[in-house]
Amino acid sequence: MKHFLAYIPAGYPDLKTTERILLELKNVPITGVEIGVPFSDPVADGPVIQKAYTQALKKKINLKLIFQMLERLDLPYDLYLMSYLNPILNYGEGLSKLKVHLKKAKVKGLILPDLPLVEINNIQLQYPVVLFVAPNTTFKEIPLINKIRPPFVYYIARYGVTGTRNDLAYMDHVIKLRNRIKSPLYVGFGISTPAHVKKVWSSADGVIVGSALVKEMDKVKPAQMPKAVVKKIQNLLNR
């Protein structure tokens, strides 16, 4: 089976809309959702997601509100939180509460693009984290990755930040990495067409789509956003 993760920025344009999108996503065959936790300084993100975060923060969205929503919804698919180190490690309720809240919300793992492999043992976070690999990652990192056994490994498919784009390079490296990495390998950053999805699925275990969905949201009014996201996913899945 091939996996599909959808990225949704929490609180954009408001938490109510996020909730409705998450419920609507029950109707498509996806593996899971990455909930984007807004951060003021998202260095790994391009303009589409930056804008979403800025707007969400203007509405005073915080991680506690996101947890409360997730606990209430009890969603059938896998949930991951994607954010940056600072809003996670400086969670307003404290680190011990963070772990409790993560568990209650059934979060399977954290995705932290500013946490590279070299720092993985230098932070106080006893919770599963997804690890990143890139086109320039060498095989010498693989023993450490296999030792940690993350829920999945996130392959960044481009030199650049999040955002849609046309070509999809560096896929030969994916195959080499996948043969050596024990966790499932998902590919993200720049995935925006059915052809991309097909190509990724031919060499990796899963695909992650973010900015392409947010772009569809941006085209319609909030009330239409859940349907717009589902429609785009169906298009990407070629159904």
Added chain:
Amino acid sequence: MSYFKEFGGQFVPEILMPALDELEKAYKKIRRDKRFWVELNYYLKHYAGRPTPLYFARRLSDKYKARIYLKREDLLHTGAHKINNTIGQILLAKKMGKTRIIAETGAGQHGVATATAAALFGLQCVVYMGEEDMERQKPNVRRMEILGTRVIPVLSGSKTLKDAINESLRDWITNLRTTYYLLGSVVGPHPYPLIVRNFQKIIGEETKKQIKSIEKRMPHYILACVGGGSNSVGIFYPFIGSRVKLIGIQAAGFGLSTGKHAAALLKGRIGYLHGSKTFVLQDQWGQVQTTHSISAGLDYPGVGPEHAFWKKSGKVFYDSIKDNEALDAVFETAQMEGIIPALESAHAIAYLKKLKPKKGSIVVINLSGRGDKDLETIIKELDKEK
């Protein structure tokens, strides 16, 4: 080691790691390469104007009943200490075979110093600058443009220095192979805090020699303003562990209790910003706060990790100065010494009033830059008072 005890590190996207490794390797190589330092010292001396004088400020000394010296970094080419670092890093970039230079700037001083060094060595240069800062520091924008640099306005986030750093990092992630990111302060992921410190410590090394030869002893105090922390690290570093009292002065803006300031070391919590674990001004939920200071160069919600370490270990004492106090110090220095200091540096000078040095004690103040770039801001403030 990429840490200063618990502070620092490399909290950046995985895709940047090979670039940081490449930088570290190249830096280690030039550190032991005599020819590199000969070349750097040639440019520092004949182009930038080192060594800078340690000037005995007679009238200020009379007023404060102390022996006050100004380390005249303001006399350097382009008007601030920033050029020490940019010439060093440009030579490093050339050794690494990079053809394109990117940099962030707040006050525009680092941008101008980068544009200057890039022009000197014929490298293409792009500077990211917050839209708000471009407005505050217009003359520096023009200077960069005349020097052949493309200044790109940053419209994201708070449109100031921190967002310009974000945008530079994004550019770097996208253009790793050709591009050298020339960071302007002792911030960012390892090895930047180390590289910038080692290019700036010449300020302290000269000061040590000069004060020894003039006073035949070490100073009692050294004062320097702390934004990202490069001019202060530069003058403090050679004195760390000595008996000299080192005081770093942060921007208190409208006051520490107003929330409108930039004093990360005094009011920040430990966090992660721009690749480094350090003190960060942030809200309850870990969102980085927008800061305020009359001086764009101090308007930054984080601080170099080595300062965080010095703060926690008590090696340096940190305090703050408000906008209006800094502004007063500009006029005092101008009218008593004939020197118009940069608003950043004026924070260090203004601290004389708080320090109340014991009679006859020797105080060295790092005059990190000149005030030409701030004339518009200063005049605006004057008009407000009228």
